[in-house]
Amino acid sequence: MTRIATWLMLFWMTGHGLAFATATVSGRVVDAVSGSGLAGVSLRVEISGSAWDPPEPTADDGGFSLDLAAAFPTRALDTDVLFISLSKPGYRPVTRIMHARRRGALDFRSVEIPLRRAADAGGLLAEERTRLNQFRSNSGRTLFLLPYELDSDAAANNLNRRLPFHLKRGINTHLQSLQVEDPPEGIGVEQMPVPVSATNTEKVRDYGVALNALAVVSGQGGVMPAPADGGTIEVASEFLIIPELPGVQLQTFYVDDSFPEDALRSGRLFERLQALWGGNTVLAVAVLEINQALAAQPKDTPALERTRAYLLAERRQLGPDNAAIVKQLNTLLARIEEELTP
Numbered sequence: 001m002t003r004i005a006t007w008l009m010l011f012w013m014t015g016h017g018l019a020f021a022t023a024t025v026s027g028r029v030v031d032a033v034s035g036s037g038l039a040g041v042s043l044r045v046e047i048s049g050s051a052w053d054p055p056e057p058t059a060d061d062g063g064f065s066l067d068l069a070a071a072f073p074t075r076a077l078d079t080d081v082l083f084i085s086l087s088k089p090g091y092r093p094v095t096r097i098m099h100a101r102r103r104g105a106l107d108f109r110s111v112e113i114p115l116r117r118a119a120d121a122g123g124l125l126a127e128e129r130t131r132l133n134q135f136r137s138n139s140g141r142t143l144f145l146l147p148y149e150l151d152s153d154a155a156a157n158n159l160n161r162r163l164p165f166h167l168k169r170g171i172n173t174h175l176q177s178l179q180v181e182d183p184p185e186g187i188g189v190e191q192m193p194v195p196v197s198a199t200n201t202e203k204v205r206d207y208g209v210a211l212n213a214l215a216v217v218s219g220q221g222g223v224m225p226a227p228a229d230g231g232t233i234e235v236a237s238e239f240l241i242i243p244e245l246p247g248v249q250l251q252t253f254y255v256d257d258s259f260p261e262d263a264l265r266s267g268r269l270f271e272r273l274q275a276l277w278g279g280n281t282v283l284a285v286a287v288l289e290i291n292q293a294l295a296a297q298p299k300d301t302p303a304l305e306r307t308r309a310y311l312l313a314e315r316r317q318l319g320p321d322n323a324a325i326v327k328q329l330n331t332l333l334a335r336i337e338e339e340l341t342p
Contacts, residue, residue, distance in 0.1 A: 023067070023068035023069040023072070023077050023106045023107070024065070024066065024067060024068060024069075024106070024107055024108070024109065025045070025065075025066050025068065025082065025084060025098070025106070025108040025109075025111065026063075026064060026065035026066065026108070026109050026110070026111065027063070027064065027108070027109070027110055027111030027112055027113065028058075028061065028062045028063050028064070028110075028111075028112050028113075029041045029058050029062040029064065029086055029112075029113050029114075029115060030062055030112060030113070030114050030115070031114070031115065031116075031117075032114035032115060032116040032117075032199060032201040033116070033117075033199070033200060033201065033202065035199075036062075037058075037059075037060070037061040037062025037063065038058060038062045038088060038091075038115060039057070039058055039059060039060045039061070039062060040057045040058065040088060041057055041058040041062070041064075041086050041087070041088045041091075041115065042057050042086070042087050042088065043057065043058070043064060043066070043084060043085070043086055044084070044085040044086075044087075045066065045068065045071070045082065045083070045084050045085075046082075046083040046084075046085070046323040046324055047068065047072055047076050047077065047079060047081075047082050047083070047106070048072075048075070048076040048077075048078070048079050049076075049323055050072055050073075050076045051323065052068075052071040052072060054066055054071075068082075068106055077104060077106060078103065078104050079100075079103060079104070079106075080099055080100040080101075080102065080103045080104075080105075080106075081097065081098070081099050081100070082097075082098045082100070082106055082108070083095055083096070083097055083098075083322075083323060083324040084096050084098065084113075085251065085324060086113060086115060088115060090117060091115040091116065091117055092115065092116055092117070092249070092251070092252060093249065093251045093252075094113060094114075094115055094251055094252045094253075094254070095251045095252070095253055095254070095324045096111070096113055096253075096254040097253060097254055097255055097256065097274075097276060097324070098111070098254075098256060099256045099258070099274075113254075114199075114201070116201035116202060116205075116252075117202065124203075124206050124207070124210060128194070128207075128210070129210055131194055132193070132194055132207060132210040132211055133210065134193075135190075135193040135194075135211060136210070136211055136212050137188070137211060137212045137213060137214070138212075139186060139188075140212045140213070140214060140243070140288050141184075141186050141187050141188060141214050141285065141288070142187075142188040142189070142190055142211075142212075142213055142214055143167070143171075143187070143188070143189045143190070143213065143214055143215045143216070143217055143281070144190055144191070144192045144193075144207075144208065144211055144213045144215075144216050144217070145160075145163065145164060145167070145189065145190070145191050145192060145216075145217045145218075146192050146196065146198045146204070146216065146217065146218035146219075147160050147191070147192075148160055148163070148218070148219045148220060148221070148235060148237075149198075149219075149220040149221075150220070150221055150222055150223065150233070150235070151221075151222040151223060152222070152223045155223050155231075155233060155261060155264070158264045158265075159233065159235070159264060160191070162264060162269060163269075164189040164190065164191060165189075166269040166270035166273065167189050167217075167270070167273065167277060168187065168188065168189040169270040170270035170271070170273045170277055170278065171187050171189070171277055171278050171281045172185070172187055173270070173278075174275060174277070174278025174279075174281070174282075175187065175278060175281070175282070175310075177278075177317070178282075178310050178313040178314060178317070179313060180309045180310045180313045181309070182306050182309070182310075183310050183313075184281075184282065184285045184286075184289070184310060187214070187281060187285070192207070192216070193211075194207065198218035198219075198220075198238070201240070204216050204218070204240065205240065205242065208240065208242040209242060213242045214241075214242060214243065214281070214284050214285060214288060215239055215240055215241050215242055215280070215281070215284050216240045216242060217237055217238065217239055217240070218237065218238050218240075219235045219236055219237035219238065220235065220236060221233060221234045221235030221236060222234060223261055230260060230261050230262055231260070231261040232258060232259070232260055232261065233257075233258070233259055233260075233261050233263075233264070234256070234257070234258045235256070235257050235258075236254055236255070236256050237254065237255045237256075237257065238252060238253075238254055239252070239253045239254070239255060239277075239280045240252055241280070241283065241284040241287065242284070243284065243287040243288045243291060244287070245287045245290055245291060245332075245335065247335070248287070248331055248332065248335055250283060250287065250328055250331075251324070251328065253276070253280050253324075253325075255274050255276045255277060255280070256274070257272070257273055257274055259272035259273075276322075276325070279314060279318065279322070279325050280325075282310065282311065282314045282329075283325070283328055283329065283332070286307050286310070286311055286332050287332070289303060289306075289307045290304065290307055290332065290335065290336065290339075293307070293339075294339065299339065301340065304336050304339055304340055305340070307332075307336060308333060308336045308337075308340075311329050311332055311333050311336070312333070314329060315329045315330075315333075
């Protein structure tokens with residue numbers, strides 16, 4: 001092969017994510033309350049529909065470093081999304097959904113992932129419950145947002161002011177796109193009415209239960225400078241589903257969003273948000289509606305069939321890059337089939 005041909009081949013491979021693409025994910029798993037590292041956390045990575053269970057759990061300080069190129073074929077790495085699931089006895093399992101800046105460059109370093117204990121810690125004071133009860137959701141279909149923390153106060157204020165409307169619009173647009181006869185509806189988004197630290201996950205859950213919330217969302221990020229075309233806002237959000245279904249343990253999901261800072265002034269900001277917001281909401285509302293159907297006397301079979309229909313529609317919309325959510329959908333579908341089987 002001539003020198004020119006060699007360079008052309010390397011250029012083509014680079015453009016298709018097949019050369020010079022790093023494939024590493026490393027970081028630390030911590031206790032969500034104390035911030036201390038968690039040893040012995042089991043990991044699972046899913047890319048392009050393929051899964052890998054690293055043989056070694058997290059180290060004594062909670063650290064981990066994974067060479068994805070050694071575990072996955074090159075074709076699987078030709079993507080821009082990665083799912084990493086974490087589990088440890090006594091803690092709630094978590095799935096982190098990570099998006100690369102460009103296709104084929106799965107290079108994630110210094111990632112910190114918090115796990116929260118499965119048991120609630122202490123509950124709420126009577127005064128707290130009384131105050132929260134004023135804002136309790138009647139339908140149980142409201143997402144409550146904690147204030148996002150950004151490294152720019154101006155951007156944070158703008159995001160916190162505009163996000164509820166655009167998140168609501170984006171989620172409900174997604175639900176309508178399922179193209180089923182009776183999709184979930186009536187999803188609302190509100191700011192958390194009472195201050196609570198996003199890092200105190202036990203108390204966040206207690207607040208969510210007291211508010212009869214569908215989910216509690218928190219996030220942080222920053223404004224990345226881009227001299228050519230303005231800054232880019234990058235935020236990582238935690239989506240904590242509040243309803244619980246006996247025998248089913250849904251994972252906490254993280255959603256990474258990135259959009260130009262100018263998009264905060266746009267009426268189309270909702271189009272910049274990840275479709276995973278809709279998918280997570282489908283999971284949450286399905287748990288709510290399955291619980292309601294099973295609590296009815298007699299059991300509300302038509303409601304279970306309706307829930308099954310939109311879960312199947314959601315699964316059809318998802319591709320191989322969403323294996324972690326598909327797994328959760330399948331868990332709920334299996335529970336519904338169990339209840340519908342004579």
